[in-house]
Amino acid sequence: MYKLDLDKLISTIKQQKAKQVLIQLPDGMKQKANLVVDAVEEQTSAKAFIWLGSCYGSCDLPLGMDILNIDLVVQWGHNKFNKEMW
């Protein structure tokens, strides 16, 4: 129902020479996480991992990924936003 845009994902991984990729999907797309991992690991030399938790927006990015040497975080369903300043 919603496009996974795997071509763009695969080309970005190859272009950036990413080795470890974290996949973050909104609730409505989480059931496709295995398809994304399979595509990444079949079509690139990168390893892919799935973020278990929330994905409410681009304001909701996983933290601490550098500890695990994740070099690319991919989030679906959202785009850039302007953070309000207080």
Add this chain to the structure above:
Amino acid sequence: MPRLLLLDAKWDGELKLTKTLKDHLKKTKIKSIDLFASTQFAEIENLLKEFKKLKIKVNIQKAKRTNKPLQILGCDCYPDSFEKTLKSDMILYLGDGMFHPKALILAVDRPITIFDPISDKIKVVDRKDLQRELNKKKANLKIYLNSDKIGILVTIKPGQQYFLAAKKLKQQLEKEDKNAYIFIDDTLNPSHYENYPFIQCWVNTACPRIGTDDIVNINQPMINLRDALDPSRAFVELEK
């Protein structure tokens, strides 16, 4: 720091003026539309052509926190979230679910027409559909004003992190002879609040929808940072 790739996850269907939508527009006899969509349904070229044929003027604007015109985010939920006042005959949202249209309802006290392109269904919603949330929000504001011990919640998620604003609020509250305590976490989990029973009211500085949608599911009173900084404005906005 890892690099970031954001993928829109566009809907794989074709957005068009279905009979359902066309009949609804004809029935309501509207001449203008303020149009919004979630990013999945933002390819509207064909739809715009159809609106033109029906002589309906379409007004599209960029909400404050979005990066593109047309798009609406859940956090664009305040009257000042839009550059221009929404004064078309109809506010039309294209998309599925209630999260984004709820932002529009919270921002403007007008009916919002939702067209779900997947189910080809139309629904009209307004503030009556959010009465529980709005009543709780008003009650929590009153509790906040009467509280002496206030807990300010800060997330470390960069997109929602307002540590400086939390410190500013703490100072403001201390000037009013209140005790304020700042709590830091990554994901704000309501089950943790009950470990601090001395807190009379919580202030959420993260996603503003926590202080609207989630307050009906927790026992502890909570308000949003914006409302804590200016409670008088918050009361006015609730009446708008």
